[in-house]
Amino acid sequence: MLEPKYVNESRAVKSAHVLPQDTNQYNTMFGGKLMSYIDDIAAISAVRHARKPVVTASTDSVDFLHPIKAGTSVCLESFVTWTHKTSMEIFVKVISEDLLTGKRVLAATSFLTFVALGEDGRPTEVPPVIPETDEEIMLHESAPARHEIRKLRKEDSRRFAQIFTTKKPWE
Ligand SMILES: CC(C)(COP(=O)(O)OP(=O)(O)OC[C@H]1O[C@@H](n2cnc3c(N)ncnc32)[C@H](O)[C@@H]1OP(=O)(O)O)[C@@H](O)C(=O)NCCC(=O)NCCS
Numbered sequence: 251m252l253e254p255k256y257v258n259e260s261r262a263v264k265s266a267h268v269l270p271q272d273t274n275q276y277n278t279m280f281g282g283k284l285m286s287y288i289d290d291i292a293a294i295s296a297v298r299h300a301r302k303p304v305v306t307a308s309t310d311s312v313d314f315l316h317p318i319k320a321g322t323s324v325c326l327e328s329f330v331t332w333t334h335k336t337s338m339e340i341f342v343k344v345i346s347e348d349l350l351t352g353k354r355v356l357a358a359t360s361f362l363t364f365v366a367l368g369e370d371g372r373p374t375e376v377p378p379v380i381p382e383t384d385e386e387i388m389l390h391e392s393a394p395a396r397h398e399i400r401k402l403r404k405e406d407s408r409r410f411a412q413i414f415t416t417k418k419p420w421e
Pocket of ligand 1: 306308333335338363365400404
């Protein structure tokens with residue numbers, strides 16, 4: 251078994267202005283733009299933990315809890331909550347901040363799974379995680395239940411993959 255690492259060692263933080271080009275016709279942030287930030291910061295946490303190249307295996311969900319308005323800022327925080335053999339669960343928290351008043355709102359949360367790859371390009375072992383804070387412990391303890399749900403969903407996806415065709419829709 252690889253030497254365990256503290257959750258804090260994988261923590262990553264990113265802040266960005268929400269500019270007009272990041273928003274839709276309602277003046278709130280595009281979901282896709284935020285999802286790209288989430289995937290990017292989660293990958294940084296995954297590589298910090300594994301110190302190996304990683305790929306996104308899946309995103310459980312991105313829960314948009316609050317609209318993010320143009321002119322505010324978003325602050326994303328991510329860390330590895332739990333690992334299995336070659337996979338890592340990453341939690342990302344998105345806070346939006348009205349920079350003029352300082353009011354902060356939890357705008358979105360997401361759980362993603364990344365897999366570390368060895369030199370042969372195949373999944374390779376990752377270190378276990380040591381949680382320290384109450385939030386980290388809660389997320390670590392609840393992770394196996396999310397892992398089980400993910401396993402069922404993955405089996406479903408593989409079953410569907412047998413059915414879906416790769417034919418062009420107009421043929
Ligand atoms: C993710 C990937 C490396 C898994 O490879 P695989 O040959 O299916 O390997 P395995 O079935 O042995 O699974 C390896 C690990 O990945 C996990 N995994 C695989 N698919 C998963 C999924 N959809 N969701 C969550 N975990 C998944 C497995 O649970 C396993 O974890 P464990 O070792 O901790 O138990 C492979 O499917 C892949 O390369 N996918 C494309 C990734 C990619 O390109 N991402 C960017 C998208 S644009």
